[in-house]
Amino acid sequence: MTVNFYATLRGVVGQRSVELPLPDGTPVRELVGELARRWPALAEHLFDETGGLSRRVNLFVGGRNVRWLDGLATALRTDQVIDVFPPVAGG
Amino acid sequence: MKLRDFGSAIAHVNLARGTSELRPAPEEWVRKYIGARGLGVRYVLANGPEVEPLSPENLLCFLNGPLTGSELSMSGRWACVTKSPLTGTVTDSHQGGWTGARLRWAGFDGLIFEGASEHPVYAFVEDGTISLRDASEVWGKGIHETVAFFRERYGEKDLSVNAIGPAGENRVRFAAWVNEDDRAFGRGGTGAVGGVKRLKAIVIRAALRKSDVPDAEDWRSVRREVLEAIRDEASITSPKKGGLSVYGTNVLMNITNSIGALGARNSQQTAFGEGAERISGEYVQQNLLVHDPTCHACPVACKKEVEVREGPWAGLHMESVEYEPAWSLGANCDNDDVAAVAKLIDQSNDLGLDPIELGNAFSMWMEASERGLVPAGQELGWGDTRAMVALTEALVQRRGAGALLAEGPARAAAQLGRPELAMAVKGQAVPAYDPRGLKGMGLGYATSNRGACHLRAYVAAAELGVVPVEADPLEWRGKGALVKAFQDLHAFSDSLDLCKFSAFAEDAGHYARQYAAAMGIEFGPEDVMRAGERIYNLERHFNNRAGFGRDSDTLPARFTDEPSTQAGSAGHVSELAPMLEEYYAARGWERGVVPEAKLRELGIGLAEDAPAAGGA
Numbered sequence: 287m288t289v290n291f292y293a294t295l296r297g298v299v300g301q302r303s304v305e306l307p308l309p310d311g312t313p314v315r316e317l318v319g320e321l322a323r324r325w326p327a328l329a330e331h332l333f334d335e336t337g338g339l340s341r342r343v344n345l346f347v348g349g350r351n352v353r354w355l356d357g358l359a360t361a362l363r364t365d366q367v368i369d370v371f372p373p374v375a376g377g
Numbered sequence: 378m379k380l381r382d383f384g385s386a387i388a389h390v391n392l393a394r395g396t397s398e399l400r401p402a403p404e405e406w407v408r409k410y411i412g413a414r415g416l417g418v419r420y421v422l423a424n425g426p427e428v429e430p431l432s433p434e435n436l437l438c439f440l441n442g443p444l445t446g447s448e449l450s451m452s453g454r455w456a457c458v459t460k461s462p463l464t465g466t467v468t469d470s471h472q473g474g475w476t477g478a479r480l481r482w483a484g485f486d487g488l489i490f491e492g493a494s495e496h497p498v499y500a501f502v503e504d505g506t507i508s509l510r511d512a513s514e515v516w517g518k519g520i521h522e523t524v525a526f527f528r529e530r531y532g533e534k535d536l537s538v539n540a541i542g543p544a545g546e547n548r549v550r551f552a553a554w555v556n557e558d559d560r561a562f563g564r565g566g567t568g569a570v571g572g573v574k575r576l577k578a579i580v581i582r583a584a585l586r587k588s589d590v591p592d593a594e595d596w597r598s599v600r601r602e603v604l605e606a607i608r609d610e611a612s613i614t615s616p617k618k619g620g621l622s623v624y625g626t627n628v629l630m631n632i633t634n635s636i637g638a639l640g641a642r643n644s645q646q647t648a649f650g651e652g653a654e655r656i657s658g659e660y661v662q663q664n665l666l667v668h669d670p671t672c673h674a675c676p677v678a679c680k681k682e683v684e685v686r687e688g689p690w691a692g693l694h695m696e697s698v699e700y701e702p703a704w705s706l707g708a709n710c711d712n713d714d715v716a717a718v719a720k721l722i723d724q725s726n727d728l729g730l731d732p733i734e735l736g737n738a739f740s741m742w743m744e745a746s747e748r749g750l751v752p753a754g755q756e757l758g759w760g761d762t763r764a765m766v767a768l769t770e771a772l773v774q775r776r777g778a779g780a781l782l783a784e785g786p787a788r789a790a791a792q793l794g795r796p797e798l799a800m801a802v803k804g805q806a807v808p809a810y811d812p813r814g815l816k817g818m819g820l821g822y823a824t825s826n827r828g829a830c831h832l833r834a835y836v837a838a839a840e841l842g843v844v845p846v847e848a849d850p851l852e853w854r855g856k857g858a859l860v861k862a863f864q865d866l867h868a869f870s871d872s873l874d875l876c877k878f879s880a881f882a883e884d885a886g887h888y889a890r891q892y893a894a895a896m897g898i899e900f901g902p903e904d905v906m907r908a909g910e911r912i913y914n915l916e917r918h919f920n921n922r923a924g925f926g927r928d929s930d931t932l933p934a935r936f937t938d939e940p941s942t943q944a945g946s947a948g949h950v951s952e953l954a955p956m957l958e959e960y961y962a963a964r965g966w967e968r969g970v971v972p973e974a975k976l977r978e979l980g981i982g983l984a985e986d987a988p989a990a991g992g993a
Contacts, residue, residue: 292631292659294618341845344632349943351636369632369635371632373843374841375629375881376621376625376626
């Protein structure tokens with residue numbers, strides 16, 4: 287699975303995109319866990335104190351924020367675009 | 378500098394007679410409408426909603442808010458309020474940098490210009506005095522040269538210059554005022570009103586003055602609270618850490634692209650593919666960024682100063698590559714060359730143009746060209762950046778295709794017989810959030826009192842998951858009440874006049890405490906929302922009297938009838954009709970009109986119009 291990082295998260299991961307060897311059907315929870323395992327500095331951005339998805343990150347699958355899909359249970363496909371953003375806004 | 382004296386020093390400048398008179402704003406107006414935006418609208422309303430915008434009878438108000446020039450973070454803003462020559466609505470625009478603060482330090486809360494001068498003049502403001510001086514040496518010059526001229530004459534220390542360029546002088550309907558830091562009163566064509574008045578510039582020389590407040594400890598506490606909120610590492614405003622500080626507003630390019638809310642090719646598409654990355658804040662930060670300028674009293678430093686090192690515009694050094702113009706002159710025109718975007722923004726800053734409107738003028742003309750609708754020899758190809766640069770100069774001089782485009786994309790498209798090709802509301806072109814992918818923003822465009830605007834109700838902060846308000850961008854239900862709440866909150870903060878980005882770290886409670894501490898009064902968050910609602914309804918009342926109602930609360934058919942085909946928003950249109958019904962119900966309006974009972978309920982007492990209002 288290809289995961290794209292944006293804004294300040296690129297600095298945390300050190301690159302724009304990463305490839306993860308995860309199969310179709312992997313839930314977002316596992317993807318996020320794998321990201322935190324490979325890049326421990328990312329963990330504080332990904333999880334809140336309850337172990338849920340932090341408000342400091344917005345994870346999009348096919349352009350939809352997983353908060354509006356099935357949250358951490360959202361099942362992923364390898365042909366989907368996965369974008370991870372910190373909070374961003376402006377004018 | 379007693380902050381609680383705000384409103385006591387408004388200079389009324391009669392440009393025809395060459396005189397000025399200091400008059401306090403009516404206390405009732407300051408109490409009800411706060412300052413900057415709200416106060417300016419009250420003056421413009423008293424002048425009469427039927428006035429012709431490009432006539433000497435239009436009023437041109439430059440107003441601070443009660444917090445402008447103080448030490449409070451993000452308070453370095455002031456407002457320009459007038460009747461817009463682009464839309465015919467009341468319009469207010471806000472400028473950052475140091476100009477508003479210097480006006481306060483020079484002893485004024487506002488400058489209201491009436492009539493028109495026979496010859497080009499500039500206003501020189503210093504030490505509580507204002508004089509009109511001959512501007513013939515700078516009439517016709519770009520804003521950069523004008524700033525250099527006044528720096529040569531008056532010295533650079535403690536000096537601010539706010540000027541129009543050739544665009545304003547030639548009454549381009551979307552002409553802007555720009556200051557010495559390339560910060561603009563961008564939208565609504567306020568620069569053209571300056572051109573009609575032959576007012577070239579406002580030059581202010583004033584050293585910093587400290588605020589005098591009723592309770593120094595209370596003021597310190599309020600300022601500390603705000604600074605902590607802005608500096609919080611979890612906030613996008615966090616200096617050098619938050620996305621807004623590190624990348625500027627252009628941090629938005631990739632996320633709107635990702636969710637299918639980034640219009641491309643005159644909004645025919647809702648994403649720009651890999652092109653978005655090439656004009657993004659991330660790309661600018663890696664490849665062009667040289668400095669992060671800021672405004673008075675702001676630690677965020679969201680501006681991005683860049684240097685172009687190669688290509689046809691090598692050597693260009695400019696600020697700032699913001700999201701809105703990067704979209705309008707970039708993705709919207711099928712242009713993925715960020716150096717060209719920087720060049721076009723720099724041209725806009727120098728000639729005095731709104732780059733959002735300029736980009737939409739181009740994209741409309743590009744689509745019209747593709748469809749064979751423009752006169753032979755005036756075609757503009759998608760992404761033809763050299764032609765865009767050339768056409769910008771021609772537009773300001775009203776030559777060739779520029780003669781039509783100088784009237785704005787809405788009027789130009791109408792002249793071609795194809796009004797639907799202009800993406801505009803009430804005559805003002807849309808900003809960079811496609812209503813099919815961010816539905817609340819679309820409702821905001823339709824109900825903005827100054828035409829399509831992303832700042833009247835920045836619900837994107839909720840729809841993009843920045844503020845803790847649940848708002849699915851693809852859900853239309855609930856957006857009526859949400860848009861109203863944001864409009865009211867922003868109307869208040871625009872009247873203080875705080876930077877809009879304060880809303881990413883602060884709430885109504887913060888604003889209430891700041892205002893209360895500055896003025897030495899009791900003021901709570903419910904008072905903030907009430908004042909904001911009053912200001913919003915005042916503006917709407919002006920527009921109703923100027924002929925605007927339900928029929929002008931629209932969106933281009935492209936957004937309501939043509940489904941998005943890009944990921945994130947595929948299949949979606951803007952459900953404007955039901956959102957409007959929700960919104961009107963939340964507002965208590967009848968077919969877009971503010972009823973008398975609502976005006977009374979909000980204490981908008983128009984019978985108060987008195988001679989103190991300047992004869993209106």
